[in-house]
Amino acid sequence: MASSLISRRFALSLQTNLWLSAPGCRYVSKAAPKTQLEYDYDGPSMKTSVPGPRSQALTKQLGEIQNNLPFKPEMDSVTLVRSTSSVTMRRAEGTTWWTWTTTACWMSTLRSRPSQLSTLVNRPALGILPPENFPDKLTESLLSVSPSGMTRVQTMACGSCSNENAYKAMFIWYRNKERGHNMPSDEDVSTCMINKAPGCPDLSILSFNGGFHGRTMGCLATTHSKAIHKLDVPSFDWPMAPFPRLQYPLEEFTRENAQEEARCLEETEDVIVKWRQKGNPVAGIVIEPIQAEGGDNHASPDFFKGLRNIARKHGCAFHVDEVQTGGGATGKYWAHEHWGMDDPADIVSFSKKLLTGGYYHKDELQADKPYRIFNTWMGDPSKNLLLAEVLNVIRRENLLEEVTRSGKALLNGLYDLQAQYPGILSRARGQGTFCAIDICDDATRNSILLKARDKGVLLGGCGDRSIRFRPALIFKEYHVHIFLNIFNDVLAEHK
Secondary structure, three states: OHHHHOOOOOOHHHHHOHHHOOOOOOOOOOOOOOOOOOOOOOOOEOOOOOOOHHHHHHHHHHHOOOOOOOOOHHHOOOEOOOOOOOOEEEEOOOOEEEEOEHHHOOOOOOOOOHHHHHHHHOOOOOOOOOOOOHHHHHHHOHHHHOOOOOOEEEEEOOHHHHHHHHHHHHHHHHHHHHHOOOOOOHHHHHHHOOOOOOOOOOOEEEEEOOOOOOOOHHHHOOOOOOHHHHOOOOOOOOOEEOOOOOOOOHHHOHHHHHHHHHHHHHHHHHHHHHHHHOOOOEEEEEEOOOEOOOOOEOOOHHHHHHHHHHHHHOOOEEEEEOOOOOOOOOOOOOHHHHHOOOOOOOEEEEOHHHOOEEEEEOHHHOOOOOOOOOOOOOOOHHHHHHHHHHHHHHHHOOHHHHHHHHHHHHHHHHHHHHHHOOOOEEEEEEEOOEEEEEEOOHHHHHHHHHHHHHOOEEOEEEOOOEEEEEOOOOOOHHHHHHHHHHHHHHHHOOO
8 A cells, every 4th residue: 555655666668669769869878777567657658749738728727716927838737646656747638747856745645544534534723633643643754754863843834834933943942041941021022012122032043045945934034046036025134154165076176165165164153243243143043955946055064064063152043954855865864864963953844755844853942832833734644644654665665775876876877978068067966866967058958958848857947057856766777877868868959
């Protein structure tokens, strides 16, 4: 039953299909060892031009009901998922895509057992009336993969509300420290009702250039990836520090990258001091282990260790945002595990691949009164059922080890293509299958994305001119080689 959550394996008949027979220079790639196949899958199937007429009609219909501006009709935008596969998508025209953009979610199903029906059909208000089995289900799912040093988890609905409430938890913790954990004063209580200090204190969250933490009001103040997210929306006066801009390949620029990270750490500490002096002290620091939306920007474990020490030194909570990186794509459940730290964070937020939102936190960041961290739903217990089954499959099939193997093959293949097309590609980088490569300019990137789409492969962009690769955890090495051949065909058309 759990195996239906994640599709098994692709058939190797892909190379005989029409979509792989387009003329062009082929990437020289040795097929990986073949494994027993449990069901047939014959690859992307392009039934119409993109967008197809059915998709255009459905997109228009939906646009008359709600905002559909984020949709991309050229991507055949209306999805009908008829498969349990997390690597393919069935579109409205009957087209089947091979998707390399699965960071955002799992597409999974669960055959309901009688004992699960109540959870699946009821959605309780978890903050006040959680179901009887909720503690057990949290233990089976989220707490079974909790980050080092954390035994508490607060569920939420999405990534933005996870970060928003994590920020609130950091502010509450910071003010309780300042009061010596005494009760709020009458002045605190009265002034907070009119948005004035000291009840609404002048505190801040420090974030990093290029970071993305969500689109709600507090999160937007810490998001610095694209102007479209922030334009016309008022923001808090909160500080921003530089994120390292590393040179690749890393082994050739060890000294330069160490200097760059040292510069960023020094500037970060200077910003914290400056904001305290101006009367707006930093209560917490938020950072992604890999800046995904901002361009797949990496930093070394030493950088994050240094940042953790700065947070301790200045009494700031340290919040690691794993909304995009959590869930196994880097070869570990949490990208920050690659830092090798026993005490990596005070708060770790999650969503997307974890199916539910929320954040792990240390005991001292537990809210001290009811309704301080609260909303109607505070998550959805049915998602914990799904997550528990997904985690069972990951463990049983050793998928994190699979990610490490296929990620190495993918990154090595990107290095080879980068050498073959130096005028187009640069800065190949990645951890596990969480990989990216830069394109020479934005126009070329958009053309490559469209041509890959026309061959049945969905890729995504990030940053100013990067393409990011987010294959499912079940991708094998031979899937990587098949993809590299397709990607080479696309690049050959731009040579």
